[in-house]
Amino acid sequence: MTEVLVDGHASDRIPVDDRGFLYGDGLFETIAFVGERAPLWARHMARLACDARRLMMPPPDIETLAGECWSLAAGHDRCVIRISLTRGSGGRAYTPPERPATRRILARRPWPIDLDRQRRDGIELHTSPVRLAVGGELAGIKHGNRLEQVLAAEHARRAGVDEALLFDVEGNLVESVSANLIFRLDGALATPPLDRSGVSGVGLAWLRESARETIATRRIGTAELERIEGLMVINSVAGIRPARRLDGHILAIDPACRGWQRQWDRLFQCAD
Amino acid sequence: MTEVLVDGHASDRIPVDDRGFLYGDGLFETIAFVGERAPLWARHMARLACDARRLMMPPPDIETLAGECWSLAAGHDRCVIRISLTRGSGGRAYTPPERPATRRILARRPWPIDLDRQRRDGIELHTSPVRLAVGGELAGIKHGNRLEQVLAAEHARRAGVDEALLFDVEGNLVESVSANLIFRLDGALATPPLDRSGVSGVGLAWLRESARETIATRRIGTAELERIEGLMVINSVAGIRPARRLDGHILAIDPACRGWQRQWDRLFQCAD
Numbered sequence: 001m002t003e004v005l006v007d008g009h010a011s012d013r014i015p016v017d018d019r020g021f022l023y024g025d026g027l028f029e030t031i032a033f034v035g036e037r038a039p040l041w042a043r044h045m046a047r048l049a050c051d052a053r054r055l056m057m058p059p060p061d062i063e064t065l066a067g068e069c070w071s072l073a074a075g076h077d078r079c080v081i082r083i084s085l086t087r088g089s090g091g092r093a094y095t096p097p098e099r100p101a102t103r104r105i106l107a108r109r110p111w112p113i114d115l116d117r118q119r120r121d122g123i124e125l126h127t128s129p130v131r132l133a134v135g136g137e138l139a140g141i142k143h144g145n146r147l148e149q150v151l152a153a154e155h156a157r158r159a160g161v162d163e164a165l166l167f168d169v170e171g172n173l174v175e176s177v178s179a180n181l182i183f184r185l186d187g188a189l190a191t192p193p194l195d196r197s198g199v200s201g202v203g204l205a206w207l208r209e210s211a212r213e214t215i216a217t218r219r220i221g222t223a224e225l226e227r228i229e230g231l232m233v234i235n236s237v238a239g240i241r242p243a244r245r246l247d248g249h250i251l252a253i254d255p256a257c258r259g260w261q262r263q264w265d266r267l268f269q270c271a272d
Numbered sequence: 273m274t275e276v277l278v279d280g281h282a283s284d285r286i287p288v289d290d291r292g293f294l295y296g297d298g299l300f301e302t303i304a305f306v307g308e309r310a311p312l313w314a315r316h317m318a319r320l321a322c323d324a325r326r327l328m329m330p331p332p333d334i335e336t337l338a339g340e341c342w343s344l345a346a347g348h349d350r351c352v353i354r355i356s357l358t359r360g361s362g363g364r365a366y367t368p369p370e371r372p373a374t375r376r377i378l379a380r381r382p383w384p385i386d387l388d389r390q391r392r393d394g395i396e397l398h399t400s401p402v403r404l405a406v407g408g409e410l411a412g413i414k415h416g417n418r419l420e421q422v423l424a425a426e427h428a429r430r431a432g433v434d435e436a437l438l439f440d441v442e443g444n445l446v447e448s449v450s451a452n453l454i455f456r457l458d459g460a461l462a463t464p465p466l467d468r469s470g471v472s473g474v475g476l477a478w479l480r481e482s483a484r485e486t487i488a489t490r491r492i493g494t495a496e497l498e499r500i501e502g503l504m505v506i507n508s509v510a511g512i513r514p515a516r517r518l519d520g521h522i523l524a525i526d527p528a529c530r531g532w533q534r535q536w537d538r539l540f541q542c543a544d
Contacts, residue, residue, distance in 0.1 A: 006288065021290065023422050024417045025422050084294070094421045095428070133407025134441060135403060137423065137441075145419045150327075153367040153368070
């Protein structure tokens with residue numbers, strides 16, 4: 001069964017001169033399909049189009065992507081499809097060609113193991129030794145330059161924890177390796193700003209629009225981390241997972257968590 | 273004639289699950305071969321080994337790389353070989369496999385056109401609208417996350433200039449898109465620090481050790497840029513090129529430039 005489509009053709013290889021490979025010159029979306037439905041599809045596509053504009057790439061062909069995604073998802077109860085959109089081949093070293101022909105690589109992946117358990121029982125995190133660089137140019141974009149996340153994930157693996165909190169070099173909390181964060185501090189729910197680093201997640205965007213509770217944007221540093229009363233991570237595939245242990249300390253499951261999880265489940269069961 | 277070797281085999285494709293493609297999870301070196309000699313080889317390999325350590329990747333197999341590079345360079349007067357060393361396939365999303373098997377991709381490219389002319393007549397630069405992120409984690413490393421350089425190169429292409437000066441988000445000069453910088457200010461030669469962003473170039477390292485003149489490390493901002501008396505860019509393929517025009521203003525060729533260029537030429541003609 002076809003697992004990967006490269007520009008619409010079944011293939012498991014890409015050209016060595018693809019700029020995504022050479023420079024990380026591209027974008028990606030990781031999309032949850034449940035019962036062949038992708039309830040966050042429109043948000044993923046809106047982000048992809050917005051990020052392509054920011055990277056001065058041609059806009060994605062959403063119709064073609066949809067056709068190919070659904071053909072890959074067909075017959076699967078649950079799966080994840082990664083869409084990679086690169087600036088294609090050509091150009092002269094870093095300089096892109098004048099009229100880049102983007103390349104799309106769609107790969108179906110099995111549903112991650114452990115997610116159901118993690119959503120129920122929560123996850124363990126540590127504070128990553130990796131500090132994110134600060135700079136507005138790429139902030140918020142889901143681009144192919146993910147070495148900071150790879151390094152943080154490797155540290156987390158070696159430390160035996162599920163996830164890691166990432167601070168930037170100035171000591172501000174940003175995100176976890178593969179999710180956005182929601183914390184409770186002084187009784188109020190908030191999420192860190194993503195204007196200088198991090199990925200602007202579609203799962204978080206959905207939640208902020210859908211939740212009854214207000215989720216503010218609040219900058220916090222390492223000192224305030226000790227005072228947080230609850231912590232959740234959210235991404236578009238795993239949904240909402242509570243943090244149960246942070247740097248060895250037990251955290252209670254936030255009062256908002258279970259309700260949001262039910263809301264998430266309804267989204268994936270009932271959306272078109 | 274073979275142009276690309278993937279793990280030693282002639283091929284022009286890599287697997288779609290290569291982590292270099294998925295996350296920019298890898299390193300590269302771009303090496304000048306002249307008369308089948310690569311005078312900066314040892315420096316390239318030392319940097320590759322050092323950077324692999326910093327990225328927590330297995331060390332490169334230098335002997336194998338040498339054998340493959342020289343087989344690709346054989347019969348060519350001048351060529352450039354790009355070595356890409358990725359963390360291979362596998363792992364779980366950002367998390368690398370416990371024992372990654374790196375993948376090496378060696379590609380021979382023709383000698384860049386225009387270099388001889390640019391070394392003689394100089395290049396035109398502008399100040400890039402792209403500001404580099406600031407963060408020590410990846411600073412100095414020649415890694416596969418080069419979107420900032422791609423964006424800066426695209427702006428330079430649209431502006432019709434050869435190269436671009438890159439400042440970081442805090443307003444400090446760092447490098448050009450594909451080279452390190454040497455400037456003269458208050459009569460003294462200096463190069464910007466690379467401890468928070470930028471690539472630590474092997475061409476620059478060679479020059480600082482080989483030149484009679486002292487090249488200091490000096491942090492300068494946009495305001496001081498207007499006062500510089502001379503500017504050169506240096507990388508391991510193009511050697512030393514004088515800046516003749518910066519943001520529309522004419523710059524004189526620095527007194528050190530021609531002597532350094534002759535020294536560079538001797539290196540490439542005489543080294544083993």
